[in-house]
Amino acid sequence: MFPLLGDLRRRLLASAPRPPPLRRLSTITSTPATRAPNTPVAVLWDLAASRPPSKLPLYDSAVRLHLAASSFGRLRLSVAFLHPTHRLSVPDPSADAKQLCRVCGRGFRARDALLRHFDTIHTREHAKRLERIESSRGDRRVRLAASLSLKLSKYAKAARELTAGANPGSPADELHRAGVSAELSRHPSASLRERAQEVLDEGSVRCLVLVSGQDALSPLLRLAREKGVRSVVVGGESGLARWADVGFTWSHVIAGKPRTAAPSFSGKWRDRDVLKRLEWRYEEDDDEEDVVFEEDGDLNRSEELAGSANRKPWWKLESDGEDSCIGG
Template structure:
């Protein structure tokens, strides 16, 4: 006699509940589209006299938040600011200065005076940094490698905070703040003309897909029209709520950039741009070489429509010659 089949039936049934979630998870993970990182090259050109950041925010922080908004549209390849040599920004309010400038970037403590912050930094964080370096130097072999990897985050945080304090100690102009934010500074007697010339050079090179202009000058309208209609470059205007913003693809105010609204709106705006490009490739276009002829038969059957394309009947392909015929 053959053995009963009940054990054979129970085994796959017992294993099904444990395998089913794995199969569903793999199926759902494979069908879910991966989030694509923006690869469009972005150029940021800033006229500081024509578009000033809010007076309640330091220039360094404003430049950093501007770069965060630009990075949402793609990879920032170029960032330049055009400044008049005698340009000065209004002084910051005391409340914001105490909350932002006198902030310890290591532990997050706030201080009313800058001298108090420096004494705190030297007395606590500088000593801790020295001890960490001494521990790494005294270690050997694999222990040194593991210890350096474990302390790498703290070491980099301290070095970054020390660079900011050192740069702020000898801060003498607006260019220093912008250079700290990795913005190339160009001094010009006519910043608007320099910005327009630089934007024209960038468009002629064809190396970018998105142009962000931080300006409110109406003289940039022809440049925006050139970028959109002829060059196929997306345009973003920051700080120009009047003329330039109406001709750009999208415009943001400084308040939206500082609050992070521009950064949140960038993915949806980029999605609309991609959909528009797809529709342009799919839309029908009229060809001037096509000729449509209406002929009327002798009988009263109606009107016959004949379309001739470049001297050939509409039913013949381009590969067909004049002597082509159907072989039966």
């Protein structure tokens, strides 16, 4: 009896409708973010003709300039030209509303309060982290150093900025710290013009960022447009920006507006390049020779046809007429 019940149960299970198979949940994908363009970009900066705001340190200005240039493509070259006698303008800390701690983000009204806070809290925390790493051994030391590496680098960067703000170095040092190559020149504008000419002749970049206010550089921008190189001018207070594809002021760069506007400009440039490649141009071929009909040849041919019409048929021989006369 029990085997019969087992068979009946198996038959009922086999005849029952099966639920649909479970489908694998697909990963929810959001709209892909716009990729940063891979266009090689060169930044040429005339520090004598286009100085950043005096309230902002030169290091911060150079970093924000790089962020603005990187939004148009991949930064390949960044050079600043300055006079050997150029000196840094030290910002007045009392002019700022608040002094921010780069580690915890806490704000202070005076720089002295910020320094006391940094030494009392963050310097001690940093010393304790180093002691923990030094007291560890083997794999535990490696894992601990890896887990604390972010905090250690954050403290080192904040301490370096505080030291640089208290004892600012030379402009070349600040530019090198921000990743900008500094070249001393008695005539910065002329040196920038020569370097820009070399860059355009080499064809190594497709976007040229000129940080200058000299209107005499307009021929470079016209040459860049002829070569298909995009041009961006920082220092739009002058008339140089009207020759470029897009221009920004230093206040725009500090506020981060180029990073917001770059995708739309890059899209317009790509569309223009596509239309230029698809554009059909008719060029008249001067080497093509006109077909000339020779009238003499046509006349000779017509004469041959007329002569052939007056001739006797090929089956009638000349001797046939003579024979018929003799026979008659």
